[in-house]
Amino acid sequence: MADILFICPYPELAEIGLKVIGADEDVDIRVTRMDDAVEQVQTAERQGYQVIVSRGLTASKIKESGIELPVVDIRIGGYDILRAYKEAKKIGSRVGIVDVEDVIVGLSSLEKIIEDKLIKYTCQNDLDDIAHGIGLLRQRGADVVIGKIAMAREARAQGLDAVVITSGFEAVRTALLEARRVNQVRKQEKRKAEQLKAIFNFTYDGIIALDREGRITVFNRVAQELSGWTAEQAINRDVTEVIPDAGCHLLLKSGRPELGAVFEIGSVKVVGNRIPIIVDRKIEGVVTTFQRLDSLQKIESKVRRKLSDKGLVARHRFADIIGTSPALVEAVGLAMEYAAIDSTVLIYGRTGTGKEIFAQAIHNASRRHNEPFVAINCAALPESILESELFGYVEGAFTGARKGGKAGVFEMAHGGTLLLDEVGEMPPMLQSRFLRAIEQREVMRLGDSRILPINVRLIAATHRNLRELVAAGRFREDLYYRLNVLSLPIPTLSQRRDDILAIADHFLQEFLAVQHKPPGFFSPGAQEVLIGYDWPGNIRQLRNAMERLSVLTPGGLIHTREVRKALQIQDFSGGASAAGDASPDAVHSVNTPPDGHHTRLPAGDGSLDQGMNAFEGQLIHQVLRECRGSKSEAARRLGISRTTLWRKLQQLEEPAPIRGQRRPGP
Numbered sequence: 001m002a003d004i005l006f007i008c009p010y011p012e013l014a015e016i017g018l019k020v021i022g023a024d025e026d027v028d029i030r031v032t033r034m035d036d037a038v039e040q041v042q043t044a045e046r047q048g049y050q051v052i053v054s055r056g057l058t059a060s061k062i063k064e065s066g067i068e069l070p071v072v073d074i075r076i077g078g079y080d081i082l083r084a085y086k087e088a089k090k091i092g093s094r095v096g097i098v099d100v101e102d103v104i105v106g107l108s109s110l111e112k113i114i115e116d117k118l119i120k121y122t123c124q125n126d127l128d129d130i131a132h133g134i135g136l137l138r139q140r141g142a143d144v145v146i147g148k149i150a151m152a153r154e155a156r157a158q159g160l161d162a163v164v165i166t167s168g169f170e171a172v173r174t175a176l177l178e179a180r181r182v183n184q185v186r187k188q189e190k191r192k193a194e195q196l197k198a199i200f201n202f203t204y205d206g207i208i209a210l211d212r213e214g215r216i217t218v219f220n221r222v223a224q225e226l227s228g229w230t231a232e233q234a235i236n237r238d239v240t241e242v243i244p245d246a247g248c249h250l251l252l253k254s255g256r257p258e259l260g261a262v263f264e265i266g267s268v269k270v271v272g273n274r275i276p277i278i279v280d281r282k283i284e285g286v287v288t289t290f291q292r293l294d295s296l297q298k299i300e301s302k303v304r305r306k307l308s309d310k311g312l313v314a315r316h317r318f319a320d321i322i323g324t325s326p327a328l329v330e331a332v333g334l335a336m337e338y339a340a341i342d343s344t345v346l347i348y349g350r351t352g353t354g355k356e357i358f359a360q361a362i363h364n365a366s367r368r369h370n371e372p373f374v375a376i377n378c379a380a381l382p383e384s385i386l387e388s389e390l391f392g393y394v395e396g397a398f399t400g401a402r403k404g405g406k407a408g409v410f411e412m413a414h415g416g417t418l419l420l421d422e423v424g425e426m427p428p429m430l431q432s433r434f435l436r437a438i439e440q441r442e443v444m445r446l447g448d449s450r451i452l453p454i455n456v457r458l459i460a461a462t463h464r465n466l467r468e469l470v471a472a473g474r475f476r477e478d479l480y481y482r483l484n485v486l487s488l489p490i491p492t493l494s495q496r497r498d499d500i501l502a503i504a505d506h507f508l509q510e511f512l513a514v515q516h517k518p519p520g521f522f523s524p525g526a527q528e529v530l531i532g533y534d535w536p537g538n539i540r541q542l543r544n545a546m547e548r549l550s551v552l553t554p555g556g557l558i559h560t561r562e563v564r565k566a567l568q569i570q571d572f573s574g575g576a577s578a579a580g581d582a583s584p585d586a587v588h589s590v591n592t593p594p595d596g597h598h599t600r601l602p603a604g605d606g607s608l609d610q611g612m613n614a615f616e617g618q619l620i621h622q623v624l625r626e627c628r629g630s631k632s633e634a635a636r637r638l639g640i641s642r643t644t645l646w647r648k649l650q651q652l653e654e655p656a657p658i659r660g661q662r663r664p665g666p
């Protein structure tokens with residue numbers, strides 16, 4: 001099928017056309033003119049023609065009819081006019097010509113060649129003006145007129161002789177060559193447009209492009225789905241009318257690209273990039289690409305779920321928290337209420353009281369339970385490492401940075417919960433950056449310029465009195481208020497002694513079972529030891545003690561001396577505990593020396609070292625108890641720093657090496 005339709009207003013033109021076309025099959029010829037020609041061309045588009053070629057007033061009429069196809073005009077050349085002039089001179093003496101501006105302007109060089117002055121009139125492309133022009137030529141003495149078909153007809157109608165300027169072989173050939181070139185360019189453009197259309201409409205990104213006036217030129221499928229506007233409605237409209245929040249029109253002034261901008265389309269939150277189109281240093285438009293924030297987050301959370309499989313999950317639930325004491329029940333009740341809301345929680349309590357187990361239980365009971373739970377201990381890492389753990393880094397951010405970079409805990413916890421343990425130990429420099437991240441809900445990896453939106457529920461935990469740290473200028477007040485939205489105090493074990501036996505029993509049976517030993521039962525004396533002990537290391541210490549006990553005992557009935565051994569409480573009387581449970585008071589004699597001033601000598605392997613250690617532990621616990629657990633007060637009375645006291649308490653919690661000691665006889 002031919003791509004070019006050649007509309008010939010007179011039959012002779014068709015004959016020249018046939019000669020020019022020869023054997024080529026890409027041009028169809030029809031002889032028709034003016035309104036008939038327009039009618040035919042209107043169906044030509046549907047018939048698959050790509051370019052129209054015509055001439056004179058007929059070509060003008062076709063162009064004005066509003067068809068989409070390009071129309072190539074056969075231009076009137078100098079030879080065409082010369083030919084008509086020679087004919088006219090055979091008929092008359094004064095030659096006049098009526099035509100459009102560019103033909104008339106082009107006549108001056110011809111007049112020099114023919115050494116004759118033509119009587120000229122520049123007309124509009126309409127019949128009335130042509131008639132008016134012919135009238136003028138007549139008045140000015142023309143007796144023969146040369147012109148296109150419409151002009152010649154009018155001249156004859158007004159009683160003048162006339163010669164039609166016909167198009168010659170060259171003019172037709174040039175026009176058909178031009179038509180073929182236009183056809184080729186159009187096809188290329190169509191191919192490109194189809195390619196772009198496919199990209200625009202099958203990408204998961206939304207795409208909106210603007211021209212330099214801020215009018216929409218591209219509005220793809222995703223943009224249509226999110227906004228509710230069809231492309232037909234949106235295209236050519238001012239973008240602020242269609243998407244008031246998109247902000248892309250602002251780039252027409254600023255010219256600055258914006259990456260990772262969050263805005264709304266319809267009522268949907270999206271994250272996108274806005275890029276100005278700059279041609280020859282001028283802003284010619286803007287392209288905005290975007291994705292739904294929630295679907296981006298879903299993809300990210302899928303990736304993160306894989307990380308969860310690697311351990312970023314909360315194991316514990318409220319059901320795992322053992323205890324029925326009023327203090328614990330109150331704490332659990334409060335935590336359950338907090339689980340139902342999404343605000344930041346500040347958990348405070350002594351070491352080992354169960355702050356992390358509470359944080360995990362809150363996460364698992366919250367709407368984020370299917371998302372990651374990530375915990376980081378702010379006291380365990382030096383400042384520089386803590387910073388990169390919190391925010392992550394990109395490859396090459398610093399010497400030793402891992403290849404491919406690393407996600408920070410904020411990123412890893414995205415969608416879920418982030419527990420910041422020992423938050424009071426966070427260095428001041430990091431506190432500011434951390435505060436910014438949680439206020440703006442976005443982070444930037446070290447060495448990166450990309451902003452990552454984050455959606456994380458924060459739980460902070462501390463054994464410190466943060467208010468004191470604020471007063472001492474070591475913790476930012478604004479961060480303190482930001483974290484202390486919902487506060488959750490966790491009681492120490494000594495504040496809920498009613499729970500000690502239940503928790504001890506739970507852990508003991510668990511450890512015995514692992515060692516394939518029969519269950520154990522505490523004798524009344526052993527129970528008293530457990531209940532009477534101070535537990536400065538709280539449940540963690542109790543758990544460790546039960547682990548030690550599970551090694552010491554074969555199971556079955558557990559006596560006072562085994563419990564005391566597990567607790568590393570030495571019986572300084574040397575023999576009292578050997579009497580087993582006969583003397584439960586032995587416990588009290590350790591924790592509260594009856595005479596208040598004399599201290600028994602520690603037993604053991606007799607070495608000075610072990611004796612000193614045991615004595616030190618005993619003294620520390622006693623002073624701590626007298627100071628009601630206040631470490632600052634105890635450290636002051638013991639004449640050591642808080643840090644030293646802290647370290648010694650940690651050492652006391654660690655399981656003692658179990659030596660091949662002989663069991664005391666019955």
Ligand SMILES: Nc1ncnc2c1ncn2[C@@H]1O[C@H](COP(=O)(O)OP(=O)(O)OP(=O)(O)O)[C@@H](O)[C@H]1O
Pocket residue numbers: 320321322323349350351352353354355356357358421463503539540543
């Ligand atoms: N009520 C409880 N019931 C059962 N186990 C508990 C309970 N509270 C704490 N635990 C267990 O005690 C151990 C210490 O608890 P956890 O780590 O939560 O304490 P913590 O207060 O976060 O300690 P730290 O301040 O030293 O980080 C864990 O093994 C935890 O599972």
